Amino acid sequence: MDGDVRSSGRKRRVWCAVLVVMVLFPALGTSVGALPLALCAAVAVAAAMLGRPTGRVSLVRASGFTAVLSLVLDFGYVGDPKPVGFWLPFEGVALWVLLYRVVRREPVPRVLWGGGLVGAATVCLLLRITLHVPEQGWRESVFAVLLGFFPAACVAGVGLYLRSLDGRRARAVAQALREQRLEVARDLHDFVAHEVTGMVLEAQAAQLDGGAPTEARELFERIEGAGLRALDSMDQTVSALRQVDGAGRAVGKGWAEAPSTRVYGLADLGELVGRFSAMSRAGAQLSQEEGLGGTLSREAEDAAYRVVLESLTNVRRHAPHATRVVVEVRRTAEGSVEVTVADDGGGVPGGTRSGGGTGLAGLAERVDALGGSFRAGPRDEGWRVGCVLPAAKAR
Known part of the structure; x- marks a missing residue:
């Protein structure tokens, strides 16, 4: 049993490294301003794929750090807006996975702040496009937030439902x-x-x-x-x-x-x-x-x-x-x-x-x-x- 767990952990880390390299590799052929987008997406993917905490880096800490990094990039990105759409899907899916895992697995106090940060990052992710494209205004930003709220709510709902099933099974x-x-x-x-x-x-x-x-x-x-x-x-x-x-x-x-x-x-x-x-x-x-x-x-x-x-x-x-x-x-x-x-x-x-x-x-x-x-x-x-x-x- 322990051997199977270790083998599964090694496979997960290998696939995580492969996917991180695949996310980072396209940044080599673009401008230097696109590097923060690739790094943020790579961090989100790594945090979502690693199954267990590593040392002192727990799931909620990794999720909180990723969410804060994403929010800073949403409002502070000053590079070319064209490459944003390439890395956005990777980061968005990774944030959904983190939100699901935090809501389902973490204790209630950690869910409140950890899940809240990841949920906010998921909802605000499309602002990275609307806030930095000259043709977009506040209406588009509001629509982007509402558009990001729906999948985030669905993911959190699934996590809460499965969490209730886990609690019922434990009882x-x-x-x-x-x-x-x-x-x-x-x-x-x-x-x-x-x-x-x-x-x-x-x-x-x-x-x-x-x-x-x-x-x-x-x-x-x-x-x-x-x-x-x-x-x-x-x-x-x-x-x-x-x-x-x-x-x-x-x-x-x-x-x-x-x-x-x-x-x-x-x-x-x-x-x-x-x-x-x-x-x-x-x-x-x-x-x-x-x-x-x-x-x-x-x-x-x-x-x-x-x-x-x-x-x-x-x-x-x-x-x-x-x-x-x-x-x-x-x-x-x-x-x-x-x-x-x-x-x-x-x-x-x-x-x-x-x-x-x-x-x-x-x-x-x-x-x-x-x-x-x-x-x-x-x-x-x-x-x-x-x-x-x-x-x-x-x-």
């Missing part, structure tokens, strides 16, 4: 990257944190065995500490991925917009609850009403699964003394589906680690984006998380 790419970042943050928090928490709990449970050797208990303590540090780092990573706008807000209109590579549903809750029971001291029970298949959309089923997943993860992390967890999935009187997870862990989640992720906030955004409602809070004996998701619309 689309940025939006796609934000959605990917949200998906990574969501899956990292929902699934990886869930399994790491299970590993930490296994290490904690192993330390409760009084018969374990001292070396083994120390090893489990190190495993537990490493797991807790990993969860803290994961929380920070999730927060950084979601709060990329610098204002503490999740980027995007909602978590439901980021497509997931694996969509879970109500049918997967049995396996999830069973896995939790096998890895935790708290017994988990699933009470799911029959005949709920097809009631929710795929996105809503995935949201229900993640509500249960996040709730069980929080039980592991924040309610280590919980002995019973009940997961209920039932149909409401309005036809929606209600999912609740309740434990007897006691009060507000505290647990063994400080800080916390953004799981509940993310779930609230996700459920709200699907038109449902979400709630989480303490109950008499523990903590309760629930959501109500609307049924899928019949097609």
Whole structure:
């Protein structure tokens, strides 16, 4: 790729040198007064053909210098007016190219002065004829300016239109990257944190065995500490991925917009609850009403699964003394589906680690984006998380 770019740059410079020589060569057979016309046209051609800035000479600087040189020659040329028409087309086309490139590529402040100078030079180019021919007057000069304004406006319009397309494309790419970042943050928090928490709990449970050797208990303590540090780092990573706008807000209109590579549903809750029971001291029970298949959309089923997943993860992390967890999935009187997870862990989640992720906030955004409602809070004996998701619309 780099070789192709260098080769293309060399070819461009060669063609630029050839065209500059072709523009300058006719000046050798004319009067000395025609030399400024040839030089100005050659400078404009070189500035238009060079694809990239050279050293400190940026595109806008080269364009501004060329425009100023052209304007000075328009009003200050004192040579023979006859050769003007020969080099004028070369310079005019080069100024159009410069105007297009400045308007499309340069930042707005540079477009204002750089594009303004090149546009003025393009509009005033025909004054080089009307101001220096004795038979021409002010009417012809006004007509020449109006005549030069039309192509300059067309070139600037094309540049602005393509600039808007470039901006739209850049925003689309940025939006796609934000959605990917949200998906990574969501899956990292929902699934990886869930399994790491299970590993930490296994290490904690192993330390409760009084018969374990001292070396083994120390090893489990190190495993537990490493797991807790990993969860803290994961929380920070999730927060950084979601709060990329610098204002503490999740980027995007909602978590439901980021497509997931694996969509879970109500049918997967049995396996999830069973896995939790096998890895935790708290017994988990699933009470799911029959005949709920097809009631929710795929996105809503995935949201229900993640509500249960996040709730069980929080039980592991924040309610280590919980002995019973009940997961209920039932149909409401309005036809929606209600999912609740309740434990007897006691009060507000505290647990063994400080800080916390953004799981509940993310779930609230996700459920709200699907038109449902979400709630989480303490109950008499523990903590309760629930959501109500609307049924899928019949097609």
